[in-house]
Amino acid sequence: MSHPLFLQHQATLDLALQALRERQYWSPHPEMPSPKSYGESAPADGLTAFEALLQQDFQLDGLPPSQGWVGSERSPYRGALRIRYPRHDADALLNASAAALQSWRQAGPHAWVGVCLEIIQRLNRRSFEIAHAVMHTTGQAFMMAFQAGGPHAQDRALEAVAYAWSEMSAIPAHCRWSKPQGKHEPLVLEKSWKITPRGIGLVIGCSTFPTWNGYPGLFASLATGNSIIVKPHPGAVLPLALTVRIAREVLAEAGFDPNTVLLAANQHGEPLARQLAERQEVKLIDFTGSSAHGEWLESHCRHAQVYAEKAGVNCIVLDSTDDFPGLCRNIALSLALYSGQMCTAPQNIFIPANGIRTPDGMLSYQQTAAGLCAALEALCAEPAKAVELLGAIQNPDVLHRLEAAQQLGQPMLDSRRLIHPAYPEAEVRTPLLRQLTLEDRTIYQQEHFGPIGFLIQAPDSAAALRQVEDTVRRHGALTLSVYSTDPQLQQLAQNVAEHAYVSLALNFTGTVMVNQSAAFSDFHGSGGNPAANASLSDSAFVANRFRVTQTRRFA
Amino acid sequence: MSHPLFLQHQATLDLALQALRERQYWSPHPEMPSPKSYGESAPADGLTAFEALLQQDFQLDGLPPSQGWVGSERSPYRGALRIRYPRHDADALLNASAAALQSWRQAGPHAWVGVCLEIIQRLNRRSFEIAHAVMHTTGQAFMMAFQAGGPHAQDRALEAVAYAWSEMSAIPAHCRWSKPQGKHEPLVLEKSWKITPRGIGLVIGCSTFPTWNGYPGLFASLATGNSIIVKPHPGAVLPLALTVRIAREVLAEAGFDPNTVLLAANQHGEPLARQLAERQEVKLIDFTGSSAHGEWLESHCRHAQVYAEKAGVNCIVLDSTDDFPGLCRNIALSLALYSGQMCTAPQNIFIPANGIRTPDGMLSYQQTAAGLCAALEALCAEPAKAVELLGAIQNPDVLHRLEAAQQLGQPMLDSRRLIHPAYPEAEVRTPLLRQLTLEDRTIYQQEHFGPIGFLIQAPDSAAALRQVEDTVRRHGALTLSVYSTDPQLQQLAQNVAEHAYVSLALNFTGTVMVNQSAAFSDFHGSGGNPAANASLSDSAFVANRFRVTQTRRFA
Incomplete structure (x- = not known):
């Protein structure tokens, strides 16, 4: 046989x-x-x-x-x-x-x-x-x-x-x-x-x-x-x-x-x-794409099993760190990688209003934001190196979203066009960062697919996590990244991740990015929130x- | 842990x-x-x-x-x-x-x-x-x-x-x-x-x-x-x-x-x-019941996983046997058990127009039908014993269906009321058998839940199997029982079972009935036809x- x-x-x-x-x-x-x-x-x-x-x-x-x-x-x-x-x-x-x-x-x-x-x-x-x-x-x-x-x-x-x-x-x-x-x-x-x-x-x-x-x-x-x-x-x-x-x-x-x-x-x-x-x-039917198309398949194709990965809003919550430079570098990498054109790329970065704790004392909200911007600017400083990370914008819709996002909230870091040394026609863009408040839900509770990030000022990190849970349960996410040295807050983050069925990354300060997921080890998507109705791969995906x-x- | x-x-x-x-x-x-x-x-x-x-x-x-x-x-x-x-x-x-x-x-x-x-x-x-x-x-x-x-x-x-x-x-x-x-x-x-x-x-x-x-x-x-x-x-x-x-x-x-x-x-x-x-x-949501209710759950409760067992039309196809008395006894038992109030009970019995082959030569359609009727009558002859097999009719809807079925097709074997020795008020009924032709699809392609069976004259057993495949794919079934000593027809039956995702019983002439399904061994329902969207139990049922x-x- x-x-x-x-x-x-x-x-x-x-x-x-x-x-x-x-x-x-x-x-x-x-x-x-x-x-x-x-x-x-x-x-x-x-x-x-x-x-x-x-x-x-x-x-x-x-x-x-x-x-x-x-x-x-x-x-x-x-x-x-x-x-x-x-x-x-x-x-x-x-x-x-x-x-x-x-x-x-x-x-x-x-x-x-x-x-x-x-x-x-x-x-x-x-x-x-x-x-x-x-x-x-x-x-x-x-x-x-x-x-x-x-x-x-x-x-x-x-x-x-x-x-x-x-x-x-x-x-x-x-x-x-x-x-x-x-x-x-x-x-x-x-x-x-x-x-x-x-x-x-x-x-x-x-x-x-x-x-x-x-x-x-x-x-x-x-x-x-x-x-x-x-x-x-x-x-x-x-x-x-x-x-x-x-x-x-x-x-x-x-x-x-x-x-x-x-x-x-x-x-x-x-x-x-x-x-x-x-x-x-x-x-x-196996589908990866927009929520509108995915939901259409789910509701109209009842004769088929539909496995759909759709849009989501991936979040980062900052609370405290013992490696602020590592934190900044890692987040900058996550934002820059393939210009954010990844279903796992972070979009919403929640920062407590009174800043984050570090071994050298508190860093204010502004200092934290400035650190992130500086890391991104450093990463994109040399076009020849940056293009190997950023890649090119896949289609004009991404450019339109990037342009539209420049009107959202308050400015933080502008997106720049870089010239690709080998392909001068390529649309290469550095990530845009805009500042929002916790009240700007209509903006940050939807996916802005592309090199677009939001720094969102939150009353504190626990409030940020509560907002993340609500956002992810309603609008989906594949990843949640949390930076905290506080075991209690880490536990809260795990509770939020469980209730929102989202993969949690804790204190990623090295070269592994939250965007990345490894076969045979990481479940890509939980199948438990609107970003995906299945996980790649588990038993339920095949049985x-x-x-x-x-x-x-x-x- | x-x-x-x-x-x-x-x-x-x-x-x-x-x-x-x-x-x-x-x-x-x-x-x-x-x-x-x-x-x-x-x-x-x-x-x-x-x-x-x-x-x-x-x-x-x-x-x-x-x-x-x-x-x-x-x-x-x-x-x-x-x-x-x-x-x-x-x-x-x-x-x-x-x-x-x-x-x-x-x-x-x-x-x-x-x-x-x-x-x-x-x-x-x-x-x-x-x-x-x-x-x-x-x-x-x-x-x-x-x-x-x-x-x-x-x-x-x-x-x-x-x-x-x-x-x-x-x-x-x-x-x-x-x-x-x-x-x-x-x-x-x-x-x-x-x-x-x-x-x-x-x-x-x-x-x-x-x-x-x-x-x-x-x-x-x-x-x-x-x-x-x-x-x-x-x-x-x-x-x-x-x-x-x-x-x-x-x-x-x-x-x-x-x-x-x-x-x-x-x-x-x-x-x-x-x-x-x-x-x-x-x-x-786990549901067992009518197709109407089950389909309502499947289409309206998209927020939930719905595991639904609904109506179906279980079939028997007769082709040939080396144990006609055993065949008749087994089918009679299957029809009588709990008065057919089982999701696995057979309803449609296809018999070739020119009868079935036995070691003693061909038995005509009429002889075959008469054998089945005689076995059922023997089984129900002694009320005190019969009630231990038939049980009682669960609800008036079953009685109404039984009454309505007496107008369908041509008569074969009437249903009788038996008096339960211990519970004289109980509604005990012997199975009704009516005769149909292959053209009476509007009758036999729906479930008549209760002690109701149809003998359906088919041009030959292969034509019967083709009709079964069509019926089961459209209307669902949990069981298909086939009697044949011909390896080619057995293979055809297996092909039909695979294409209609129905559990096949071959030559059941002993005391095991097609209605029965044993945990840890038999999959109850395939999850592949309209009778059930899941199997009890398999990995997919839990994962x-x-x-x-x-x-x-x-x-």
């Missing part, structure tokens, strides 16, 4: 399962873009492969009959990519996916998991090519595009597959059930259980982390026997198109219908995602993607 | 976990109402305890201030029970539940699971008392009331608790996460994870299997740290009221607020279930009842 690809990757799977039990640091995917890990020629090969994709029609073998081509991606660094992808309407995609499902569903857990693990390994080998694709669609700087778009996304994929295997392998295939009947012969039934996929899974990608946010749902659904339609954001198709191509190659080589994984490319404004999501054949069909046979 | 009650029951829990992995027969709860298992005085004590409840106000200590009393249960055997239960409105219940939740949520998995296991053990000791309560609310005959209402329901409770423990214990409490940084010092974070319940769980009971269908949700939610409001069907309050009382006693003895488990009793027609379900504080709150601390 096993499968060659399963056997080939079983050792990795076993390590992944162990990592999930211990949640210690682990990854089989080197995160440094180093020739030592990926081979001497890997960096150049990856760049060459990426360049060869530009201005071409993106080929996928074995697709349904052509319905034309579509593509309008723009690199935030170097302008239009001029890549066109095969176009198919919802009917063509769903018919091909349903046909592929018929054989895929019969293959069974070993084949599903083996194929997924092989795809992930091949994705890893292509990390440089994918890094360029991520960089030139999302605007991430190269290092981040490599890590978050490559190995870290592959980690999240493997994590989802490991959870899927864990859940599926807990169900035995058969047993001879024998129930004692006292002096009489026992009752005997031959029982068997078959893992049965839900049907067609739809993955709706986002424009900022197409692979990192897309892989968990894609691999959780594929590893549980479902066929997949990947609908990338029209602004970031290439990273997922490459993923789909690699998946299709592995499927075809293993003797399966490549249409088990399909690409649904569309133009900005074309309602392909909704057309697909509304169809009854679609049983699983309902399949059902079990039972056969009892009288023996 | 452990808890005395957890340690006390840990051995049972370990056995339950092992049983779930193997799905072999197992139960710690003796299913025979025998003094050898339950003690010499147990039968008499149980009856005495039950009789002492009648015509009394049902006392629960530590409740919110009284808002009066309510109760209108009627024994299908002996008339009004005249028991009154404390009445509280939605506000009073939710406030008390929210208050109790504050301490319960902090107790942690060992305490939650330990308390649940102690409750289940005490329920087991009270099986005789609960059996009488089940019998005199549902109309089940005593043996069934004892088994399904007592030990089998306790098995399902323990199964849900075991799944809950399995999921919660897979999350470590903490770890020192250390990420190598090449030549530099590793990045170190102290991480901790806390199991955080969803909030308030609402359990909406049914009138036919108040404990068997109510316990899985109740214990799955309680074992994951949620507080519980049990809203029984107004026609079957007592079994769940006893359960709530026992739960509250264990909670209080263990030092917890007894209002962690509350009873929400109401009169027929009072919309207390909806009033509770609509409230945002309710995060989990989303809690979330994990993570704290990362810079070390």
